[in-house]
Amino acid sequence: MTGSADVPLPLIAPQAGPKKDRYEVVVIGGGAIGLAIAYELAKLGLTDVLVLDKDSLVKGATGRNGGGVRAQWTSTENIQLAQRSITAFKNFAAETGHNSFFRQGGYLFLTRSEPQMQALTKAAAFQNTHGVRTRVIALEEATRIVPGLHTGGCVGATFNPDDAVLFPWPLVWGWKEAAEKLGVEVLTFAHATGFEVSGSRITAVRTNRGTIGCTWVVNAAGAWSRDLARLVGLELPVKPERHEILVSEPLKPFLGPMLVDLSNGYYVNQDMRGELVGGLGTHTEESMEWHSSLEFAREFAKTTVRLLPRLGPVRVLRQWAGSYDKTPDAKPILGVAETGPINLVQANGFSGHGMMISPMVGRLTAQLIAGQKTDLDLRRFALERFSRGELEADPMVIG
Amino acid sequence: MVTAKEFLCRCEDITMDDCRGAIHEGYSCFEDLKRFLGVGTGPCQGKACVSACMRLVADERGLPIEAVDVMTFRPPVRPVSFATLAAPDQTGDRP
Numbered sequence: 001m002t003g004s005a006d007v008p009l010p011l012i013a014p015q016a017g018p019k020k021d022r023y024e025v026v027v028i029g030g031g032a033i034g035l036a037i038a039y040e041l042a043k044l045g046l047t048d049v050l051v052l053d054k055d056s057l058v059k060g061a062t063g064r065n066g067g068g069v070r071a072q073w074t075s076t077e078n079i080q081l082a083q084r085s086i087t088a089f090k091n092f093a094a095e096t097g098h099n100s101f102f103r104q105g106g107y108l109f110l111t112r113s114e115p116q117m118q119a120l121t122k123a124a125a126f127q128n129t130h131g132v133r134t135r136v137i138a139l140e141e142a143t144r145i146v147p148g149l150h151t152g153g154c155v156g157a158t159f160n161p162d163d164a165v166l167f168p169w170p171l172v173w174g175w176k177e178a179a180e181k182l183g184v185e186v187l188t189f190a191h192a193t194g195f196e197v198s199g200s201r202i203t204a205v206r207t208n209r210g211t212i213g214c215t216w217v218v219n220a221a222g223a224w225s226r227d228l229a230r231l232v233g234l235e236l237p238v239k240p241e242r243h244e245i246l247v248s249e250p251l252k253p254f255l256g257p258m259l260v261d262l263s264n265g266y267y268v269n270q271d272m273r274g275e276l277v278g279g280l281g282t283h284t285e286e287s288m289e290w291h292s293s294l295e296f297a298r299e300f301a302k303t304t305v306r307l308l309p310r311l312g313p314v315r316v317l318r319q320w321a322g323s324y325d326k327t328p329d330a331k332p333i334l335g336v337a338e339t340g341p342i343n344l345v346q347a348n349g350f351s352g353h354g355m356m357i358s359p360m361v362g363r364l365t366a367q368l369i370a371g372q373k374t375d376l377d378l379r380r381f382a383l384e385r386f387s388r389g390e391l392e393a394d395p396m397v398i399g
Numbered sequence: 400m401v402t403a404k405e406f407l408c409r410c411e412d413i414t415m416d417d418c419r420g421a422i423h424e425g426y427s428c429f430e431d432l433k434r435f436l437g438v439g440t441g442p443c444q445g446k447a448c449v450s451a452c453m454r455l456v457a458d459e460r461g462l463p464i465e466a467v468d469v470m471t472f473r474p475p476v477r478p479v480s481f482a483t484l485a486a487p488d489q490t491g492d493r494p
Contacts, residue, residue, distance in 0.1 A: 012456075012462065012467055055430075056431050058434040063434060169434045169435070273437075292474050297474075297479075298484050298485065301485040302485040304485070305481050311481055312485070313480050315481075316481065317442060317478055318473045319475070
């Protein structure tokens with residue numbers, strides 16, 4: 001546990017500290033998850049909420065991901081979280097006044113393996129039972145959906161027209177401003193450095209900007225969530241996993257869906273600024289060190305020109321990296337852990353698909369804290385599933 | 400000397416007034432302005448606008464320029480085509 005003096009406040013940070021010394025709920029982590037929770041709490045009438053972020057906002061995974069939002073999953077819980085979040089994203093601009101550039105162009109999965117095609121076919125049928133409109137499509141149809149697509153070496157494809165992409169940055173600003181309007185406070189450059197515990201409860205969060213009393217604490221710290229939980233002696237099976245991504249110069253709109261090649265976890269979409277944004281499932285490692293590699297850029301480029309040869313002259317503008325908060329089954333940890341303080345709520349372990357389900361995670365977590373019945377059963381996301389061995393990985397994790 | 404029509408970031412069509420307004424709305428450091436307005440995210444990747452934006456933040460907030468944060472400059476230094484990156488690696492001809 002580090003003392004507050006170890007984290008000096010830069011001059012560029014807002015100098016005013018928290019307005020009060022005690023809040024009903026302290027949310028640690030001002031990404032899509034933490035801010036969605038704060039906003040949903042406020043909508044339920046719980047406005048005595050403080051959100052802490054260790055830096056300026058949009059510096060973690062919310063600001064670094066590719067913007068994909070999809071319901072093509074193979075587990076009921078992931079599908080339900082995604083479907084309801086897609087509905088919420090449709091209302092985001094009207095609710096917050098911020099344009100998230102949400103665009104439903106679908107997700108098109110390509111596979112180069114027969115066994116994987118069988119799995120995709122089974123997954124599509126399963127998704128259909130949940131009302132997801134995924135179809136197994138012929139490669140000729142894939143070429144019609146993505147003009148110029150070369151499908152040589154591919155054996156098949158699936159397509160869900162309702163999947164989407166958005167620009168993650170405005171999500172943060174939209175939820176922040178909407179939550180603040182309802183009375184929530186958001187404090188940046190605020191490090192949680194420790195907890196004060198009495199019996200089975202956390203009574204206060206120690207930060208570089210003072211000790212803040214609380215009734216509830218939410219761990220929405222993303223790739224930092226394991227380290228945060230350790231401050232109170234709780235071990236989460238969450239590992240930071242570094243992934244790379246890049247963006248091209250802007251082009252006229254031509255690419256409808258998020259295009260995925262499952263052979264190397266390649267994904268690319270065209271955002272509403274016209275840029276191509278994409279990454280790979282390779283070149284990953286357990287790390288919080290976010291360098292960019294030439295090797296990544298080269299493999300991404302090779303896959304791009306193999307699938308879309310006419311993009312050869314298009315130029316890469318920028319590469320970056322970020323860390324997933326990865327769990328062993330690639331599903332999040334939600335709710336209160338049996339072995340931790342009874343007022344510490346987990347909302348982490350999103351394994352690369354947190355942004356896309358953040359509206360629903362916000363709602364469920366807010367319902368839990370408000371003592372309401374949650375829309376979905378949170379026990380499926382309990383930390384205890386790992387010690388009980390009740391793991392069922394969702395193989396549709398890409399990127 | 401600065402007018403409403405003066406551009407801070409030509410790539411993303413951001414004027415000095417846009418940026419000044421955002422600073423006073425609370426987007427008060429460079430990293431916020433990048434992620435709110437898009438300063439520095441266009442084809443020049445900040446080469447034309449970063450210094451001016453930092454100066455504006457310093458002036459508007461009454462801070463020394465040394466205290467203003469700056470965005471992380473990321474590869475590639477200049478835009479590089481997918482075709483170049485995808486070309487076979489050759490000694491002396493690295494992309």
